[in-house]
Amino acid sequence: MNHEAGELPPNAGKAATAWAKVRSRLRQEVGDVEYRTWLRQLTLSGLEGDVAHITLPTRFLRDWVRDHYGDRLRVLCQAEMGGVRRVELRVAAEAPELVQEAVAMPASPPGLAESLSPAPAAPAAAAEGGKNDWLVPLDPRFTFDSFVVGKPNEFAHACARRVSERPAQAGFNPLFLYGGVGLGKTHLMHSIAWSLREREAELQIAYMSAEKFMYRFINALRTQNIMEFKTQLRSVHVLMVDDLQFLIGKDNTQEEFFHTFNALIDAGKQIIISADKAPNDLSGIEDRLRTRLSGGIVADLHATTYELRLSILQAKAAHAGVEVPARVLELLARKIASNVRDLEGALNRIVAHARLFGRPITLESVPEVLSDILRAHDKRLSIDDIQRKVAEHYNIRLTEMASARRSRAVARPRQVAMYLAKQLTSRSLPEIGKRFGNRDHTTVLHAVNKITELMQEDPTFAEDVSLLRKMLEM
């Protein structure tokens, strides 16, 4: 026989019976919940030689079934449908030439397989896990598209991408993301969820904070609905629990979480966890749970660098459609180094302020608008900072600050730096002189007087120096 895959001949009763047996054995092996979730939409669509063609409604489901049930499916088809040696999984809408992903079968004696008919049509709806209306809704802003990748987060990002493309793969389950406050853990988790959902709308994804997990658990105990709680949770395909450190010291909740965790991993579901520390550093979490948490992949979100902060600001400003001068973004990236949430907050405030008062965003307006934020991030100004900023401003080398060269192009900026060092630090004249190539304190004094005088005479110069001072003070 030689049918087009997907077309079945009319006399297909025998094969239909064999296929029904395959399905029934699969159901027995994996259990009802898992079967309903992943396997009931399998349809035998045709036979070609020794190949059974099995159709699934989406590419996502096809990949999942291939990765998690491919071997079992092959063995069962071989056992129940003599003559079938390979199974090919295809997506319903794909053309036959797109059939890929053959699941290789060991040779078996040739025999039957003249004709097959489709199994009874599977219901269109996928999982019947129940409506998980108690789950936290996903934040539409947190997608892979809006996540800016840089050195500090590239590994975590790559792991998250990988899990979103091939969930529940060995080595990547669980995915444990950790890092300090506001560095993008939640953003990455939501991105995975959006991405999975985009490819498989029916997927049951549970995202919740560890606190919510505990709250639900305690509530279920109180109202004697613990079985429902367990069933509901274990029916999901992907479980994401944010801020796991919340379970520290909560022994009963940890116990329940441990069992849920094991049940889901054993059933081939993906688990994604976030916490503020690596599993091994989570003291107050039971050893056996900690071991399981480290059993997949552990990825760290490091503190941001200046470059990453600047890229994030540029992306956010562009997304908001506002014109923010580069110098303002640079200033924020330099000053607000703690975390991305604060950085975003500062940018939002500047933008809101400008819109509210219909004024353009300028370097001068920033200190006023952000005075409280900047004060909180303030650090003591050093002579190094001043030299670097002044050298950058006048476009000279930093080494010129300590060099013996006297040409105006370098001597004037050096004097400005000395002047600012005197104004903005508590260093004495000799101390300042020492940091400018071991110059005498009278040289520093001369510089201070000279700059003061020039500022009185030349308003443009005065403005320039004031601006530098403002930037340093921010």
Ligand SMILES: Nc1ncnc2c1ncn2[C@@H]1O[C@H](COP(=O)(O)OP(=O)(O)OP(=O)(O)O)[C@@H](O)[C@H]1O
């Ligand atoms: N790389 C990034 N690109 C774009 N936005 C980011 C990035 N990292 C963090 N953010 C943004 O910073 C804010 C804080 O991130 P998020 O809530 O994911 O942090 P978190 O690590 O989960 O913090 P917490 O420990 O407080 O739960 C969010 O608005 C998020 O969109």
